[in-house]
Amino acid sequence: MSIPRNWRTRQQRYSLKAEVCNTCNKHIFPPRDVCPHCAAEKQSWTNLSGQGEVFSYTTMYNAPAGFEEYAPYTMALVKLAEGPMVTAQLTDVDAQDVKIGMPVEMVTRKLSQEGEEGQILYGYKFRPMLREAA
Amino acid sequence: MLKPAHDVGIVGYGAYVPRFRLPASEVARVWTDGTGGLPIKEKAVAGLDEDTLTMSVEAARNALARAQIDVTQIRAVWVGSESHPYAVKPTSTIVAEAIGAAPFTQAADLEFACKAGSEAIVMGMGIVGSQMGRYVLAIGMDTAQGRPGDALEYTAASGGAAFIVGPAEESVAVYEAALSHVTDTPDFWRRAYSHYPSHGHRFTGEPAYFEHVVSAGQELMQELGTQPSDYKYVVLHQPNTKFPQRAAQILGFQPEQLKTGLLVPVIGNTYAGSSLIGLTAVLDEAQPGDRILMVSFGSGAGSDAFSIRVTDKLNEVRDRAPRTQDYIARRKLIDYATYVRYRHKLQMN
């Protein structure tokens, strides 16, 4: 894992810091140089609500290197309320309870760590809406 | 008594309790063949991807949702815990970054056993009360660990709360005053590099918990000229169910005054988060004009006592974030084996 790259992207990882296109007004996540909708180059920073719904998902029983500790876990394609689609891990939910269309909200969790002595990487995951889960 | 030059209060508050619960009967099943009394019903356990940082961020977001302030006006982010994820590298800078308060803010991690969170609040009262800064984010949060089989393993839990301290005129509850009481008492400690704490068994009750909680509470009420009947609620540090019940009784409070903020039977002892999260449960129910006496306790040892008065703003902000009882109701029971995996009690290599 690259410390400089993780450091540059920390705000989008911790809190879904996003952009809104100055030309077509669509939300862009992750932030990038050119709008994927209209190819304009000017964007402004914005915050997303963190809410969305599960668009599709798959449960990982054989996790890739660095994530074995968390297996089994569910990866989802989440459609955010503002439009962008993100791939993220689901948390605080059992695999058999995940459903397409399930409302979810963003939380900041541990993504991975470089052993006992290395850096801990934090970032966004999604979980079922807390008030509905209770 | 500590009373700031300008009145300060709580502008926003937020709790966090993880989803998993380990029943005390599971600990007893493994270690005592189910015999012996149980100090609580169950304790909250952090999941594999949770630690003091992730739980602090969620509690802080709940506090901000209620406060609705400009986060760039937060002048200090202080996280009190005995389970910071790094030994060297602050939790507080990550919290500040995650909520958007960085870079022009103070940030520090505090440690005073279970009192580190209330310590952050007293320091916040100083910053805001002297008008050095408009808001301070003070957090008490822990993923407490007990040695396997030790008495503390029944209760050592995960959770806590965040408070935004700000000017009284914006507050949902105002701090009338605070008072701290500390002595050098060897009731509980953990040396650098040791994984689990040690405790001086006979010291934990009388000379430690009761001496500090009762003295701080009594002294604050005496200096303010208040008495137990002036308070609708009392919230005490809660290492188990019996200690706060007895301390409240010694102080002259009735069981109904203690009940709302007594969460230890269902979430366990959240250490630096313990009295703070009890206060959030009280703020979820309190009404304008109600007074609250809160007394923390940290081993080593000391207590911070606070006299708090609820304002009419509380009802406006309460439902902007999940209530503490919403987190308590979200609950998945785990067995001892799962607990051992989640809390990394097995050495894999």
Ligand SMILES: [Zn+2]
């Ligand atoms: Zn565009």
